[in-house]
Amino acid sequence: MNDALARAAAAVQAAAPRAQADPTRPIFHITAPAQWVNDPNGPIFHKGVYHLFYQLHPFSDGSGPKYWGHVRSRDLARWEHLPIALAPSGEAGEAEIWSGCCTINGKGEPMAFYTSIAPGKPAIDHAEQWAATSDDDLVAWKKSPANPVLSEALHGGTKVYDWRDPFIFRDGKKTFLVLGGSLNQSKGGQAVVNIYEAENAELTKWRYRGVLFHHPDPEARTSECPNFFKLGDEWVLFVSPYGKVQYFVGDFDPETCRFRPRTRGLLDHGPNFYAPNTMVVPDGRRLVWGWVTGFPGGRGWNGCLTLPRQLSFSRAGQLQQTPAPQLTRLRGKPVAWRKVRLDSDRKSLMLPESNTLEIESEIDLGSASGVGLAINSGNKTPQVLVNFNGLQIQVLDVKAPLTLAKGDRTLTLRLFIDRSVLEVFANETVCVTKRIAPLEANAALEISAEGGTANAKQIRAWPIASIW
Numbered sequence: 001m002n003d004a005l006a007r008a009a010a011a012v013q014a015a016a017p018r019a020q021a022d023p024t025r026p027i028f029h030i031t032a033p034a035q036w037v038n039d040p041n042g043p044i045f046h047k048g049v050y051h052l053f054y055q056l057h058p059f060s061d062g063s064g065p066k067y068w069g070h071v072r073s074r075d076l077a078r079w080e081h082l083p084i085a086l087a088p089s090g091e092a093g094e095a096e097i098w099s100g101c102c103t104i105n106g107k108g109e110p111m112a113f114y115t116s117i118a119p120g121k122p123a124i125d126h127a128e129q130w131a132a133t134s135d136d137d138l139v140a141w142k143k144s145p146a147n148p149v150l151s152e153a154l155h156g157g158t159k160v161y162d163w164r165d166p167f168i169f170r171d172g173k174k175t176f177l178v179l180g181g182s183l184n185q186s187k188g189g190q191a192v193v194n195i196y197e198a199e200n201a202e203l204t205k206w207r208y209r210g211v212l213f214h215h216p217d218p219e220a221r222t223s224e225c226p227n228f229f230k231l232g233d234e235w236v237l238f239v240s241p242y243g244k245v246q247y248f249v250g251d252f253d254p255e256t257c258r259f260r261p262r263t264r265g266l267l268d269h270g271p272n273f274y275a276p277n278t279m280v281v282p283d284g285r286r287l288v289w290g291w292v293t294g295f296p297g298g299r300g301w302n303g304c305l306t307l308p309r310q311l312s313f314s315r316a317g318q319l320q321q322t323p324a325p326q327l328t329r330l331r332g333k334p335v336a337w338r339k340v341r342l343d344s345d346r347k348s349l350m351l352p353e354s355n356t357l358e359i360e361s362e363i364d365l366g367s368a369s370g371v372g373l374a375i376n377s378g379n380k381t382p383q384v385l386v387n388f389n390g391l392q393i394q395v396l397d398v399k400a401p402l403t404l405a406k407g408d409r410t411l412t413l414r415l416f417i418d419r420s421v422l423e424v425f426a427n428e429t430v431c432v433t434k435r436i437a438p439l440e441a442n443a444a445l446e447i448s449a450e451g452g453t454a455n456a457k458q459i460r461a462w463p464i465a466s467i468w
């Protein structure tokens with residue numbers, strides 16, 4: 001282990017007792033052993049193991065120079081921490097390791113691509129894309145002698161600002177890489193995603209193929225963490241524009257390297273979701289993790305990743321997100337109710353005695369115009385509130401449009417409460433990630449309907465075990 005890695009590991013280890021004693025720290029969402037976490041990086045399945053990296057500032061629970069932390073899993077349910085994977089090579093003029101991806105190159109070697117930030121140079125107008133290769137355990141990384149593998153010179157006379165966050169995808173025999181960025185900084189910046197094509201099997205030589213995507217919103221200043229991939233018959237682009245993460249769905253022409261979006265939406269409507277990253281799993285499905293943002297400092301840890309979510313399209317062509325099915329392995333003993341008649345009188349159901357829970361409910365709206373769920377514990381205002389009025393779902397203060405398919409009156413809700421993290425999935429199409437106050441003892445689910453009667457066909461709640 002080099003000195004930079006050893007110093008970072010010691011700092012994380014020293015902060016761990018305090019972080020791990022904090023009662024607000026999630027237990028079934030991925031966190032670092034301690035200290036600051038932001039974007040998920042480089043998810044990859046290799047030799048039977050799921051690997052995931054994340055932006056880590058090892059020296060405090062606030063943001064600072066970034067490294068790549070590393071976790072792995074054999075089943076997507078239980079995870080283990082591995083040594084910090086990538087540290088800046090100070091001697092080679094590197095100050096930070098920003099976000100990126102992993103892939104296996106044409107020689108069969110695992111590779112990481114990331115944005116390298118130099119000391120004292122602002123990321124807005126100076127960045128390079130570097131690569132590293134590793135053993136099959138993805139533990140011992142070596143920076144590529146070809147670094148920078150992509151440099152700004154590729155763009156000729158065009159200046160790209162905030163040029164970062166490499167993501168690799170393949171189409172047929174071609175390997176492409178996309179990077180976020182911004183043009184026309186003098187006019188405030190205009191978000192673009194640039195595309196590059198690999199010129200050798202080692203993936204160390206790249207050719208600039210132009211702008212894949214011009215963001216249609218003039219107010220979109222940049223496009224952090226682009227992910228571009230085929231899902232079913234469609235092409236999907238994710239961008240993080242310093243605001244809620246957007247997805248675009250459309251067509252990609254690999255000859256011209258242009259993406260034509262037809263529809264768009266928000267990946268998550270909550271205020272605490274950003275910079276998602278995706279991977280393909282052996283059965284061909286695509287999973288996404290996001291960064292759960294917005295935690296207070298001073299607790300020895302800060303930030304976690306969302307649950308892995310499986311992506312698909314509904315029959316009506318809407319992008320769907322479903323918690324990875326393997327997560328059911330974390331469920332403890334269920335508490336269940338069937339055929340609960342809902343009207344304006346609130347029914348109160350006692351939840352399992354835990355502040356790490358999953359609650360699933362399938363509600364037939366019947367003659368009701370809306371339904372409401374609240375979770376109360378202690379004597380405080382509800383920690384969780386979900387209301388649906390047939391057109392809109394509201395989770396605490398977050399509102400999102402949600403319409404039911406014609407003839408369908410079913411609302412299926414899955415709520416994951418992990419101490420201070422709430423993730424809600426409504427009919428698999430609307431997701432909300434939000435920080436909450438942890439539940440106290442004796443939490444109850446209160447549920448009612450408005451304007452008629454509804455039928456909660458099934459409500460189940462489980463305590464959820466730690467992923468570690």
Ligand code: FRU
Nearest residue numbers: 039055066098099224225275
């Ligand atoms: C997104 C982001 C990325 C960058 C990384 C730095 O949250 O700003 O664009 O690579 O975080 O930590």
